[in-house]
Amino acid sequence: MRADPVDQRRLLELQVQDTAAAQLERRVASLPINQRVADLTAQLTQANDALVASRTALSDAEGARQRAEDDVVPVRQRLQRDQERADQGTIDARALTSLLDEIDHLKVRIENLEDLELEAMETVERTAAEAESATAAAAAAEAELAQARAEREAALVQARAEMAELRSARQAVAALEPADLLELYERLRARYSGVGAAELLGRRCTGCGLEATTADYDAYRSAAADEVVRCAECQRILVRNSD
Template identity: 55%
Template sequence: MKADPASQRRLLGLQQIDTAAARLERRVQTLPLHETIASLAARRSGAADDVTAAETRRSDAEAALAKAEDSVKAVRERLTRDQQRVESGQMDAKALASMVDEVDHLKGRVGVLEDAELAAMEALEQAEAAVVAAAARARDVEQGLRTAVGEREAAVAAAKTEMAGLRGRRQAAVGDLPGELVTLYDRLRGRYSGVGVGEFQGNRCTACGLEATAADRARYDGAPADEVLRCAECERILVRPAS
């Protein structure tokens, strides 16, 4: 293939643009924010589970308190009824003695049940505090997630702008080059990990870094300036320095 030496050298500029674009793409794909967001999303679902569990414990505590309150109320009502009967003076001695015993027993029972009611109130307070704390943690995670997503969107938008700039530069660079030279370059670039051209510098190809043998060196030196050389080692286009 033939191409004027200036066009060959411009391929090196095109390669710089393509390398920058590939690097930019990799940078977007490997943004640390991707991991941050994935980890926060996992924590969000855990935090939501914690809130649900805390709310369930609060419901249980509410039910336990209601039950304790009902128990106290029932025993108190019975105690009041019994006391009224004792005070009515309309019972015979035997029934009265038995009723007084029951009143004593019921007083003790009310005390026990009131202690239980108090404990249920405290348990409910703790359960309510746990719901508030779990909800606050869930909000923190949600906030962190939103921030990270916003940062990622900004980073991706900035990369898109940068990429658009590189695409524009590439279009301009390609426009200045012979089509078949670009086609060859693109084919080699696709085949050899994004690099399609190297420069011959200090007896080495900058694309593969390998030194030319004496025979290859002689072949490169003897080739006409407009001949598109290929590196004997890596097969990429080999551009000679401007003379």
């Protein structure tokens, strides 16, 4: 391929801009705030899971308390009926003894059920407190995540502005290059870790960092100035000094 030495040299300028853009992209990808947003997102998920679990526990406890409350109602009604019958004094002694036995039995039963109800109420109180603190923890995690996202967005706004500037400067330089030379540069840049054009400094290629053998060096120097030379080691476009 042939290209004006000025166009060849301009590739180095293009390379500087492309390298800067790649560095900026890497910098944005490795911003500590990205990790913080990821960590806080995981924390929020955990907090929400805990919240759901505590609300389920509370609802279960309320159900148990309601059942305990309901269970005691018919027993109290029966006790009241029995008590009224006993108080009326209209039944015989034998039936009365049996009725009083039942009354004693019902009183014990009510005590047991009331104990269960009390226990259930304590469980409701405990799970309600847990659900409350889980709600607060989830809200705090959400607020922290929102804050971190805002910080990240601010960092990205700045990076996007820098990137837009780099892109427009690069476009201006790329527009001056002949299409075939630019196409070759892009292809090599994609293939060789983002570097498509390198300078020959002394005997060293700045792309791969290797010194040319005497035979290669002689070939580079003796090629016509408008010949597009490639590094024998790394295949990148090798831009020679015009002197």
